[in-house]
Amino acid sequence: MKLIPTIGLEIHAELMTASKVFCSCSAEFGGNPNTRCCPGCSAFPGTIPSLNKKAVELIIKAGAVLNCEISRLTAWDRKNYFYPDLPRAYQISQLFKPVCTNGFVALGEKRIRIKQIHLEEDAGKLIHDQSPKYSLADYNRAGMCLIEIVTEPDIHNAEEACMFVEKIRAMLQYADVCNGRMEQGALRCDVNISLAPEGAPLGVRAEIKNLNSIRSIARAIEYEIHRQTETIQKGSSLIQETRRFSDATGETFSMRTKENAHDYRYFPDPDIPPLVLKDSELEAIFASIPEMPEKRYARYTNEYGITANDAEILTGNKILSDFFEDALKEYNHPKAVCAFIVTELLRRVNLEEIKLEALPFSASDFGLLVKYGYTDKINRGDMKEVLREMINSSNSPESVCELGGYWIKEDLGLVESVIDEVIKNNPNPVAQYRNGEQKVFGFLMGQASKELKGKATPAIIKETLEKKLKG
């Protein structure tokens, strides 16, 4: 009996807003415990949540890039449950009228359908390891803007799930909706998975909560497929339950079963009026969406003549693609900049000498370095070395070249004497050139360059040689 896994995902993405979703506290990551909260996000009596319009703008952008329908009337609901990380004891979310519905993401030929995307608030953090007697609560994260992307059960293996999450992550980054930093919890994933024989109705599903890396998504799915297959083949029956994944052991553990599931008593939030979105507002938001990776890819290959492979690499990561674009502003030579990124910059990143998220130099300094190499201010062969020194010293390319003596020194006296020598030693080609045979110029140029390598730029050699030949 062949069992087919069926997987649906719920992805939580934190929005890149300056302030929280229902108060004006800073939405920056981290901070000392409970320094980024106010009476509002601490649920003091008399405070009333008021909606951050920027968050609505960002979820609309997310919906647009994920091909969703955007509702003209959207409203908020309360999800009621007690937990110490949830100050109001209800989470403001959207059940009945989410902002986005019916979207999809294309993975090659296949489409993964998105059921809905809704806006909600994040909860605080509990710290359990400070004492055996008590837990501590940090509400800095409470009330941060979160979107939840809910897929249809269209995924059938771990690889597909990971590709999907990677793609969502890249698109949200491109749209300036979410920074995608999974290690900071800015993107988290719940996996719903069940197994059934081909053609049979869906099996009993387990939900694995809060996976915060692509690797743990893959491992959790693989483990669940293994566990559920074993259970079914043993003839035992599965129960509908919520499970958590342990990174340490690679296994999943039961948290609660369906019988103990919460009754969230959802109802429309009476504090937050429904929001009516006008077409003109939506159009303005759509117009503000930055260029998506597909468009950039087309521009790189068609206009810049970059190879498909390199364009794929550049656009696969928004930070890299933005870096490339910014470097071009300094030196508009796409092929040269691309080549140096792909061969050298990424090598350093892969060797973990530097991080793309925190490079020790700016894109414009990188562009400047490429410019030096391609305009013969320095030898192209020295570019790697200069970059390495920029990494080590955090100095500008200019000062690295200065201090390291990388500038090509142009000794005009030397150039002239070398060229005089070349003319003297090659009387025949010189005569041919002077008789109008232009093609021998290349030969003479080659002779001179061989002698002057690293000491003069081709432009100077060419200029001097032409002058002398015209004599």
Next chain:
Amino acid sequence: MDFTQETVKNLRAILDSRKISAEELCSEYLELIKTMNPDLKAFAGVTAEEALSSAKAVQSRINAGEASALTGIPAAVNDNIMTEGLITSCGSKMLADFIPPYDAGVIELLKEAGYVLLGKAAVDEFSTSGSPRSGAAVSVGLAPYSLGTDTGGAIRRAAAFYGLTGLRPTYGRVSRFGLAAFASSLDQIGPIAKTAEDCAIILNAICARDSRDASSFGNPKNEDFTSGINTGVKGLKIAVPKEFFGDNVSEDVKTAVIESAKILEKQGAELIDISVEMTRYAAQAFCIISSAEASSNLSRYDGVNFGLRGEGATYAEQIEDSRNKGFGSEVKRRIMFGNFVLSQGNYDDYFQKARALRQKIRAEYDEIFKSADIILTPTVSNAYEVNTPARRVIADFCTASASLAELPCVSTTCAYKTNGLPVGMSLTGRKYGEATILQAADFFERTFNPENFS
């Protein structure tokens, strides 16, 4: 001289003429509170020192002739309205020592106006049922007016019980920021005073848009709510719905309200007999919606961030103990009922139906206001004479409709029963039609002579 029985309007003239200083006036009230409050318990907390110093501070404004309508005039404020640095307990053990670090929106406005806070008027726990003692405070002269809160009729019932005038403004007129939420879609702050004119003066001061309350509407046209004062009722169309004059209202109340309608007619108003069928279910719909919202709003009191913290080995045990000790039985009953109507399987049968009824009541009222300016009803049903939880649900019958329809409603005294107790009648107006109902109530008050009813 004793000025404690004066209206807000008269106190303004008295202070401006310097017959008495703001501080002296404040002392008069404080003296009376000292004598009467121990028995009356109208105040949960008296803020004598703060009151005297703010009275002293505003005197210069009065002397300079720069006083606004409420400058130097004392007030009581319901204890479920947040006052910075002063205990705001909401009448609950849960918040017995809670000191908010912020003022409610209305308090900020009153402070700007130079008001003098005498103390926090005692409320039923989270203002659950309708006998706010701020009414008692005003009726015996412990304060010239009070800021009350009205979810299903508390302000209006306080007015009816104590022979006063109480205004529930249109939902959104007055900011809810800083009002401890019971039922967010129904809660409103409003004045309880001696006259409709005073209510209008106070509404002028507390009505402003507040960005901290998304439902806040404020006063975008800068309307003067006293504009209709002393202008009569000629031409006003007053609708009298038959559903409010059935078995659930006692005979003497019915007679008094009908007689009052006739008086208004004689003064030039036009009476219209109407029917608003859905209001028969208003009390039940109100009970379901308000309890549902309250169950959620009161969930934050789990003893984690603030408020009473119980004991227990686990989080679940601890909040159970906190809430068991912190809440009284009426609040617990509402929470249980609210959770019941929102739970799976009950949501559609109860909560959704109540919401649908609310829509229908609104639609009916909209229809009536196409041809009428005011709806006249009794304020209190006879259910208050029987005090069981089930009867208390029905008791809100007269006042719940205006709350559900989010309409302004003023209650004023229209008669005294043979036992001397006052009878209240309610005038409900169009959305944002406070000026019109205050105009009618004011005119009725000017012509009302209690001796006619002896």
